[in-house]
Amino acid sequence: MLKKIFKNNPKKFLILMILFVLLTISSVYLLYALSLLTGIENKIRLVLTLMILLLWIGFGLGYLKSIFRKKGKYYVYIPVTILYAALLLFIGYYIHKTYQVVDRMSTNRNYYYSSFVVLKDNKADKLEEFGNGAIGILGDSTSIDGNQIPKEVIEKKKLKNEIEEYENYPTLIQALYDGKIDGAFLPGGYVTLFQNTEGYQFGNIASDTKVIYKQEKEVKSENVNKNASLKEPFTVLLTGVDSELEDISNSAFNGDSLMLITFNPSTLNTTILSIPRDSFVPIACVSGNPSSKITHAASYGQQCMIDTIQNYTGIHIDYYVKMNFKGVVKLVDTLGGIDVDVPFAFCEQNSNREWGENTIYVEKGFQTLNGEQALAFTRHREDVWSRLFCPRQYIGQGVVNDFVRGQHQQLVVRAILNKLKTVRSLDTLNQLLDTISNSMETNMSPNQILSFYNIGKDIIAKSSGEDLEDLLGIQKLYLSGADATIYDPLVNASVYEYMVYEDSLAEVVQAMKINLGLEEKQIVKEFTFDIGEPYEEVVPGKSGYYSKLPTGNIPDFTGDTEAQARSYARKYGISLSFEYATTGKGTVGTVISQNVRAGTSINRAGTVKLTILQKAPDKKESSQKNDNKEDIGSVTEKIPGLDIFKEESDE
Numbered sequence: 001m002l003k004k005i006f007k008n009n010p011k012k013f014l015i016l017m018i019l020f021v022l023l024t025i026s027s028v029y030l031l032y033a034l035s036l037l038t039g040i041e042n043k044i045r046l047v048l049t050l051m052i053l054l055l056w057i058g059f060g061l062g063y064l065k066s067i068f069r070k071k072g073k074y075y076v077y078i079p080v081t082i083l084y085a086a087l088l089l090f091i092g093y094y095i096h097k098t099y100q101v102v103d104r105m106s107t108n109r110n111y112y113y114s115s116f117v118v119l120k121d122n123k124a125d126k127l128e129e130f131g132n133g134a135i136g137i138l139g140d141s142t143s144i145d146g147n148q149i150p151k152e153v154i155e156k157k158k159l160k161n162e163i164e165e166y167e168n169y170p171t172l173i174q175a176l177y178d179g180k181i182d183g184a185f186l187p188g189g190y191v192t193l194f195q196n197t198e199g200y201q202f203g204n205i206a207s208d209t210k211v212i213y214k215q216e217k218e219v220k221s222e223n224v225n226k227n228a229s230l231k232e233p234f235t236v237l238l239t240g241v242d243s244e245l246e247d248i249s250n251s252a253f254n255g256d257s258l259m260l261i262t263f264n265p266s267t268l269n270t271t272i273l274s275i276p277r278d279s280f281v282p283i284a285c286v287s288g289n290p291s292s293k294i295t296h297a298a299s300y301g302q303q304c305m306i307d308t309i310q311n312y313t314g315i316h317i318d319y320y321v322k323m324n325f326k327g328v329v330k331l332v333d334t335l336g337g338i339d340v341d342v343p344f345a346f347c348e349q350n351s352n353r354e355w356g357e358n359t360i361y362v363e364k365g366f367q368t369l370n371g372e373q374a375l376a377f378t379r380h381r382e383d384v385w386s387r388l389f390c391p392r393q394y395i396g397q398g399v400v401n402d403f404v405r406g407q408h409q410q411l412v413v414r415a416i417l418n419k420l421k422t423v424r425s426l427d428t429l430n431q432l433l434d435t436i437s438n439s440m441e442t443n444m445s446p447n448q449i450l451s452f453y454n455i456g457k458d459i460i461a462k463s464s465g466e467d468l469e470d471l472l473g474i475q476k477l478y479l480s481g482a483d484a485t486i487y488d489p490l491v492n493a494s495v496y497e498y499m500v501y502e503d504s505l506a507e508v509v510q511a512m513k514i515n516l517g518l519e520e521k522q523i524v525k526e527f528t529f530d531i532g533e534p535y536e537e538v539v540p541g542k543s544g545y546y547s548k549l550p551t552g553n554i555p556d557f558t559g560d561t562e563a564q565a566r567s568y569a570r571k572y573g574i575s576l577s578f579e580y581a582t583t584g585k586g587t588v589g590t591v592i593s594q595n596v597r598a599g600t601s602i603n604r605a606g607t608v609k610l611t612i613l614q615k616a617p618d619k620k621e622s623s624q625k626n627d628n629k630e631d632i633g634s635v636t637e638k639i640p641g642l643d644i645f646k647e648e649s650d651e
Helices: 002-008 010-036 042-068 074-105 144-156 169-178 190-195 294-300 302-313 325-334 371-379 384-389 402-420 426-439 446-450 452-463 468-472 502-515 562-572 619-627
Strands: 109-119 135-138 163-166 183-187 209-220 234-241 257-264 269-274 280-282 291-293 319-324 338-342 346-348 360-362 365-369 440-442 474-477 481-488 493-500 575-581 591-594 607-613 635-638 645-648
Touching (some): 074 440, 135 144, 144 183, 163 169, 169 183, 183 190, 190 294, 280 302, 291 294, 325 402, 338 402, 360 371, 365 371, 446 452, 474 502
Parallel strands (some): 135 163, 234 319, 575 607
Antiparallel strands (some): 109 209, 234 257, 338 365, 481 493
């Protein structure tokens, strides 16, 4: 029958068959795209699926009837089918594209890069030309980019070089500079990590060194739960990566901005805590968990930062979102700028770290900031460079520290969220998706990211035009603390640290646990106020008098005089004892050894015994002393207010 119809009117037969194939492909493509949106508007998706199937059947039956009819206006199907198929393909394309963007952001793996680095004047330009020089690696076997990857490279390349192991990256880099080793394995983004991070004294490392070999390792993330529902309270670590690159996949994780956020979908309540990058906390992935600036955890990778914050706060981090600061510029510009009330005028380097004619100037007051200005606002802290390049009217106009910068970062985040509510253009939406896909990375699954649609829908339904900050009930948390110059084992020097009060941290943690439903909120039954005084919101972590500071680390006393050691010990509550030797390696009158390893927590160290090198007496003096010697035994001296003992004995 079909052969007969084909012979009678082959043109009509072929046209209708082509239309049917086009209809089928476009229908299947849209159905596939709709299937990707699991958990989003399930009823609407079901209705659309049924409509698409019914229309497919209806068109198919119409084509079939036209085939069997000798006469009929079958050609009317041509424009109708093409338009309908184009509509299906268009909708399917944008759904599929959105899912691909979300899928690119989602990752359940961390990527570690290790670079083999030599000094610039080394003649080798590739590993095969390196020769027999000594190679430095980290001694910590748990370090992926400092120990595991280097050992894999050494084995794969069959290197027979002498291998020297170091406790941390600063000592490893310093050994390279001092010529103790000829090459070193460092993290892939070592320039960003060690050139721009406080405490590290390697400002010219980019021009002083070169990379002659790189290797990458993919490691499955430890804290991914693809099946978790965002209907329950959850925690997100938002990290800002201060990189000159826009692509997040090629950016070193330097932990320049750290925000720990809890969100309760039932109440829409949110807590947000900016963690100062100089906070003195135990670093989870370093042997012995020595305390250091929290930003130094970034040197050991994303998972190290997550584990460090989890151990420090006791709050489990469900997800992380990593955002490249360079991408923030493009994101804000795509939105047409964001509205921020700037508290004081300032100037800052641009996203490429350039001053001069590229300096970014921001005035005081409520205004619309462009991308470069928004980034400058989040990064600004007054330092020697701003004093060199900024006019006087942009210097010292307001308090600038790590807390202020954290507050500025929160303002920018909230301003971006408020501006996102106004997006109506498909073109703008596509640009935003492209920007986000390049500049953001998260361990949420695509379906979990898409489920934010339901949260957003609920927020919009309740918003009635008010700001997201008011609707979400954002509770700002604050870590109170004190400034200190204290020994940091990861930089092997006494540097500035921010010592967080333990009772302030406890308040902050309690507020987060209440929002997560892990603790019951205590109801305030009594309340007093003075109508003549404005009400001030109580900020957890900043609401009272705090006094309990964390203990520091035992420093490296080697090379210090006895007076210097006693002074430091008195200041930080370290218990010392002394013994004296006339032989040993070092300078007379200084400490040549200590029995407790530098970097050990003070509260776990006990009494630290220091050995002081003394000048040996000549024979004549020694003989006279022996003639007049009394058996006085051992004399112990206790310093008031501190358990420091001095042991003296004559031979």
